[in-house]
Amino acid sequence: xxxxxxxxxxxxxxxxxxxVETKDQSILRxxxxxxxxxxxxxxxxxxxxxxxxxxxxxxxxxxxxLTDCIAMIELVDNVLLDQDFILSITVNSxxxxxISNETLSLDDNSGTTDTSNNHNSxxxxxxxxxxxETLTNSNERVEIIFIVDVSNSxxxxxxxxxxxxxxxxxxxxxVGDENTxxxxxxxxxxxxECFPISAPIxxxxxxxxxxxxxxxxxxxxxxxxxxxxxRYSLLPSSLSSKFGRQFILLSDGHIHDLNSILALLKHRxxxxxxxxxxxxIGNVANKHSLxxxxxGANGGGLITMFDSNYRSKWKTK
Numbered sequence: 001x002x003x004x005x006x007x008x009x010x011x012x013x014x015x016x017x018x019x020v021e022t023k024d025q026s027i028l029r030x031x032x033x034x035x036x037x038x039x040x041x042x043x044x045x046x047x048x049x050x051x052x053x054x055x056x057x058x059x060x061x062x063x064x065x066l067t068d069c070i071a072m073i074e075l076v077d078n079v080l081l082d083q084d085f086i087l088s089i090t091v092n093s094x095x096x097x098x099i100s101n102e103t104l105s106l107d108d109n110s111g112t113t114d115t116s117n118n119h120n121s122x123x124x125x126x127x128x129x130x131x132x133e134t135l136t137n138s139n140e141r142v143e144i145i146f147i148v149d150v151s152n153s154x155x156x157x158x159x160x161x162x163x164x165x166x167x168x169x170x171x172x173x174x175v176g177d178e179n180t181x182x183x184x185x186x187x188x189x190x191x192x193e194c195f196p197i198s199a200p201i202x203x204x205x206x207x208x209x210x211x212x213x214x215x216x217x218x219x220x221x222x223x224x225x226x227x228x229x230x231r232y233s234l235l236p237s238s239l240s241s242k243f244g245r246q247f248i249l250l251s252d253g254h255i256h257d258l259n260s261i262l263a264l265l266k267h268r269x270x271x272x273x274x275x276x277x278x279x280x281i282g283n284v285a286n287k288h289s290l291x292x293x294x295x296g297a298n299g300g301g302l303i304t305m306f307d308s309n310y311r312s313k314w315k316t317k
Contacts, residue, residue: 002054002088002089003088003089003090003091004086004087004088005089006085006086006287007042007084007085007086008084008284009081009082009083009084009085009283010283010284038080038081039079039080040075040078040079040080040081040085041074041075042060042073042074042075042085043072043073043074043075044072044074045070045071045072046070046071046073046089047070048071048089048091049069049091049098050069050091050093050096051068051069051092052068052071052089052090052091053090053091053092054088054089054090055071055073055087055090056087057085057088058088059083059084059085059086060075060076060079060085061075061076061077062074062076063075063076073087083283084283094129095129095130095131097127097128098126098127099124099125099126099127100124100125101122101123101124102122102123103120103121103122104122104123105121139179140179141179141181142179143181143183143198143237143244143245144180144181144182144198144245144246144248145182145183145184145185145198145232145246146166146169146170146182146184146185146248146250147185147187147225147228147248147249147250147251148162148163148166148184148186148187148213148216148250148251149162149187149188149223149249149250149251149252149281150162150186150187150216150217150218150219151187151188151189151219151220151221151223151224152219152221152222153223153252154218154251154281154282157282158281158282159218161282162250162279162281163213163214163216165250165281166184166250167210167213170184170206170209170210170213171210173201174201175202175206176201177201178200180200180201181199181201182199182205182209183197183198183199184209184212186212186220187220187223187224187225187228188219188220188224189220189222189224190221190224190227191224191227191228192216192217194208194212194213195208195209222256223254223255223256224256224257225251225255225261226256226257226261226264229247229261229264229265229271230264232245232247232270232274233264233268233270233271234270235270244271244273244274244275245271245273245274245275246274246275246277247274247275247276247277247297248277248278249277249278249279249290250279250281251278251279251280251281252280252282252284252285252286253278253280253287253288253289253290254285254289255286258289258292261293261296262292262293262296265297265298266296266298271297271298273298274297276294276297277294277304278290278293278294278304279304280304
């Protein structure tokens, strides 16, 4: 339930090169900055609708001043922006709905704002962050499908990080859980699956899946996630469950043909209850695309960042 603000330190190399070479104006001289070691300072004012319980940065030292709902923060020293800046905020009652109202008054003569003028423009925003309870005693069957990206964009360290994370997921599945079935798929330009159909959680099946993940081939070309999901869209879940399938994608988010995937998730009736959870891998992950995928599934979803610098937090996440 924490609110996370993240300022990325890096872009994917092909994206940064494209940004430097882009010419979007000709009046002023453009300077392409390619130096990675840049000094970074940060100062911010934060206002929350509820009491701030906890505020900290796991990546940088902060100087801060707190009241119940307002905080002022700044970096202790100017530092090199060599890793993402992350700020974590915990507030009381984050799941209560809240409404924000703003009024803009315009002076007809000058065009400037004037609160005494009667020509007011109002805008309201209602925010609701739901909380979903896990039904531990439910007899409903659940199908979990882990999808691991092993394409070319996942370089050596990132693909190994994805494999370790998939292995951790498998270790947390409970042997003998008769209501949960699972499968593991690795993909790039083509894809491989551990089982022909989702299998029950037995020790033998888990051992086979762990071996499949750790010894799967890497550098498999493009990130063709559409082919994987399209195959699942042809038929509904093999389990008679009202919850649909739970897809867990481990990827850096540099995905080919994203719009076709979003259309598939939205319009295929066989996927109307499926949920898609995305795990962000690497420090140059395209988190926007991963968030689009998680939000695009009709059954809902969530994006979670897994930073290699904080592997101690992985199991909790």
